[in-house]
Amino acid sequence: MPEFLPDPDITIENIRQAHGLIKPFTHRTPVLTSSWLDDRLRAELYFKCENFQKTGAFKARGAMHAVLRLSDEQAAKGVATHSSGNHAAALARAAHSRGVPAYIVMPENAPAVKVKAVESYHGKITFCKSTLQSREETLEKVVEETGAVFIPPYNHRDVILGQATCALEFLEDHPDLDIIMAPVGGGGLMSGTALSARFMKPTITVYGAEPEQANDAWQSLKAGRLVPSEKPDTIADGLRTSLGPITFDIISKNVDDILTVSEDQILKSMRDIWERMKIIIEPSCSVPLAAVETYPELFRGKKTGIILTGGNVDLDRLPWQ
């Protein structure tokens, strides 16, 4: 696999261009509020609903952008990735809308609902064992055989630029935010969010929110070097991945702090959003609200923008059951 290195030359113009490219293929998602939450927390919270995004997650932005940035020659043989989550469906959809194949390596124990999503976007699935080694080896083989271009889920310039369009829209619609916050998994959304925020409003506070039990970003920022999660154990299944070199670099330069939260609070905040806001979100989405509940003094009286990342949950297996 190629190494992806940070690009020091990302500008707001790159992000605006990314937005122009993906606009016809993505939703400008709405921003919702909850007076019940605001009253309880004495804060002003704005929720950008990427759970309403195409494919049910912000991942549609980055995957679409990465696919659209390929030359016709590069794209001709298709794209490939390994993923059991939202990036797989997003890449399959992006490739299909460009009329090229997507080769998706998925662990054999991937949830049926995720497999179905990839199939519904015409992704060509190769199953493998559920170890990272098997995933990487299988992907390498698929790439060799097909000549497809590997599009990684987060540690990739064009993916990050695509994810950055979410905060771009958010700050265009709500330029008066004091704080902007996203959850941190592999750091693609966090990197994009931080970049857009820094360009558009240098004075804004940028927080990442992370489960205590998958706190590699918090550890990495403290250590000043990449410290991958060893055994991430959180219901926020989208946040079990660890930062890569590019996302670590951007996050360490542009994020004010990483706030970590307990599993109990993640679950409680998830249920509050379902019950009070009447929207379906994944456990990963509730990690920023859990951070507001855990450190209320940071948010009191301030306008805080929170990105709700996705809504793909198995309705037959809700975490509070």
Add this chain to the structure above:
Amino acid sequence: MPEFLPDPDITIENIRQAHGLIKPFTHRTPVLTSSWLDDRLRAELYFKCENFQKTGAFKARGAMHAVLRLSDEQAAKGVATHSSGNHAAALARAAHSRGVPAYIVMPENAPAVKVKAVESYHGKITFCKSTLQSREETLEKVVEETGAVFIPPYNHRDVILGQATCALEFLEDHPDLDIIMAPVGGGGLMSGTALSARFMKPTITVYGAEPEQANDAWQSLKAGRLVPSEKPDTIADGLRTSLGPITFDIISKNVDDILTVSEDQILKSMRDIWERMKIIIEPSCSVPLAAVETYPELFRGKKTGIILTGGNVDLDRLPWQ
């Protein structure tokens, strides 16, 4: 209890005035779409999200309007109703925001979540047996003792005018709708929807959607007289009530047709909305989409507006479990 008679003098101005009155106390709810549903049904569906309304249901509109229309003298002793559903919470909230008490008669077997909602808006609850007779007798006693004004859930001019503000907003935001559709329970929302639609766009087609197993509106329209449901048996718990004289009168004059749907289709459509649109809706909400699925030829190639009525479900007891 007083009899409420139809008022032949309702005008669009009355509806606009109602809207002006309740605006500071209600959300202008967003309208969502789903390309997945549109592609499948070869239709263009617009969903007005009253599940995001204050109190989690459109009932906030009618109750607020009825309370605001009372003179200070009338309002002074408070308001009262019997309800185990969304009207109870809506009336409690409306009364509290006017600073007067709300006396709510609830059956002793009302779901804990509904009782909690009424309490959270400071409603004063009197429990009774779960029969209609016990509910009415208990309410009568409460009204006698307190001097409160009875605000019924739907068969009431000011309640209907309040509910009409939903279609008013819908048609202001989407004047190009060919069809507008709401579910029919007691007919308050249906009456208001039909009135706004007729005033604002006389050529629009107005449908009501009703469970086959609680089809009193369909029966009543066929018979030309009120035919209450005898044993309504539907998971769409908000639609088990029957029309009253006022709502029957308005609906028979202004609704093009009542479309009835099976329990299976209601459940399937509910799950489709949860899974694809990522929003939480009550079973009653999915009855109009179930009608589109059941009679697709009526909707093909047309722009159809559907009111999603509420999102108050017990997350521990989902109907597909």
